[in-house]
Amino acid sequence: MGCSISGLNALYDAATGGGDVWINERRFRVLRQIGEGGFAFVYLVREHQPASDAAFARRDPAHVSEDGTYAMKKVLIQSKEQLDLVREEIRVSSLFNHPNLLPLLDHAIIAVKGDWSHEAYLLFPVHLDGTLFDNANIMLSRREFYSTADVLQIFQQMCEGLKHMHSFDPPYAHNDVKPGNVLITWRKGQAPVATLMDFGSARPARKEIRSRSEALQLQEWAAEHCSAPYRAPELWDCPSHADIDERTDIWSLGCTLFAIMYNVSPFEYALGESGGSLQLAIVNGQLKWPAGPKPPYPDELRHFVIWMLQPEAVMRPHISDVVLHVDKLIAKYLP
Numbered sequence: 337m338g339c340s341i342s343g344l345n346a347l348y349d350a351a352t353g354g355g356d357v358w359i360n361e362r363r364f365r366v367l368r369q370i371g372e373g374g375f376a377f378v379y380l381v382r383e384h385q386p387a388s389d390a391a392f393a394r395r396d397p398a399h400v401s402e403d404g405t406y407a408m409k410k411v412l413i414q415s416k417e418q419l420d421l422v423r424e425e426i427r428v429s430s431l432f433n434h435p436n437l438l439p440l441l442d443h444a445i446i447a448v449k450g451d452w453s454h455e456a457y458l459l460f461p462v463h464l465d466g467t468l469f470d471n472a473n474i475m476l477s478r479r480e481f482y483s484t485a486d487v488l489q490i491f492q493q494m495c496e497g498l499k500h501m502h503s504f505d506p507p508y509a510h511n512d513v514k515p516g517n518v519l520i521t522w523r524k525g526q527a528p529v530a531t532l533m534d535f536g537s538a539r540p541a542r543k544e545i546r547s548r549s550e551a552l553q554l555q556e557w558a559a560e561h562c563s564a565p566y567r568a569p570e571l572w573d574c575p576s577h578a579d580i581d582e583r584t585d586i587w588s589l590g591c592t593l594f595a596i597m598y599n600v601s602p603f604e605y606a607l608g609e610s611g612g613s614l615q616l617a618i619v620n621g622q623l624k625w626p627a628g629p630k631p632p633y634p635d636e637l638r639h640f641v642i643w644m645l646q647p648e649a650v651m652r653p654h655i656s657d658v659v660l661h662v663d664k665l666i667a668k669y670l671p
């Protein structure tokens with residue numbers, strides 16, 4: 337990324353009808369909104385031709401899309417804490433470089449008004465087929481399921497992206513692995529492409545918890561940053577003496593594999609309509625499997641989920657073991 341995060345670099349261009357946004361020297365037309373998060377809106381944008389040959393020459397080809405369209409995330413910031421979080425998201429996103437991790441192409445933060453009012457603009461490649469979560473909702477309503485081959489290929493790519501983060505020095509945990517953070521692209525006659533996104537919660541993975549107050553602090557942080565149905569047991573109920581590592585993500589990965597198979601997260605499914613405590617279901621590893629002949633997944637896929645959903649973190653595999661296993665299943669089940 338070749339730009340600074342300070343300064344008045346992103347500006348709405350009122351003179352051109354209010355539909356344009358500048359990020360540093362690049363000007364984009366907002367076409368439509370494609371998503372929404374907690375404090376963020378995501379737009380489909382198209383880049384204008386650079387204003388000058390010099391500006392054109394300065395563009396990094398790795399940061400330019402073929403058809404000029406991108407996803408632009410606009411984050412509304414109202415406090416110093418939110419500003420720090422966005423800066424951290426930008427810093428962490430810039431660390432990784434892997435085909436299954438969504439790259440941050442460009443960014444700018446502008447001051448709006450007041451003490452801490454800012455807007456951040458983050459530019460990404462766009463994936464218009466949506467997330468695994470969007471797909472799951474559609475498939476659930478149609479009672480459709482992915483084939484074993486699609487499940488394995490989607491999952492393998494997520495694992496490859498995560499392996500890049502876990503192999504970093506120091507290892508990073510994504511902390512919010514879930515279907516809503518996996519963009520999916522379908523190309524006719526080709527395997528689906530899965531891209532892990534949203535590094536807003538990613539942090540160095542290893543933590544030595546040595547007191548009750550450190551344990552409570554971690555639980556509080558997790559309650560804010562790790563989506564509840566996918567949150568590992570040790571982040572709900574952390575002992576006063578614990579060595580936390582990147583295997584919190586392996587738990588979320590196990591939940592996500594279940595969700596790719598059945599279009600619903602495992603512990604929400606286990607609770608069913610009668611409800612109950614999600615935390616209890618998770619810390620007890622209380623799994624339940626959908627009955628019926630459909631979808632016809634091999635038993636090995638269920639065992640794979642169970643292997644990752646070990647309530648004791650030390651019993652869980654590391655990402656390299658998970659990748660080896662998914663490769664083995666792919667060799668067996670893909671024609």
Ligand SMILES: Nc1ncnc2c1ncn2[C@@H]1O[C@H](COP(=O)(O)OP(=O)(O)OP(=O)(O)O)[C@@H](O)[C@H]1O
Pocket residue numbers: 370371372373374375376378407409438460461462463464466467516517519533534536
């Ligand atoms: N690159 C992209 N291409 C296509 N759609 C995207 C892209 N990035 C984000 N979206 C859409 O925008 C939605 C919100 O994006 P994102 O998850 O980054 O926001 P967020 O504020 O972090 O959300 P949350 O707090 O719910 O995790 C996504 O669920 C997805 O539907």
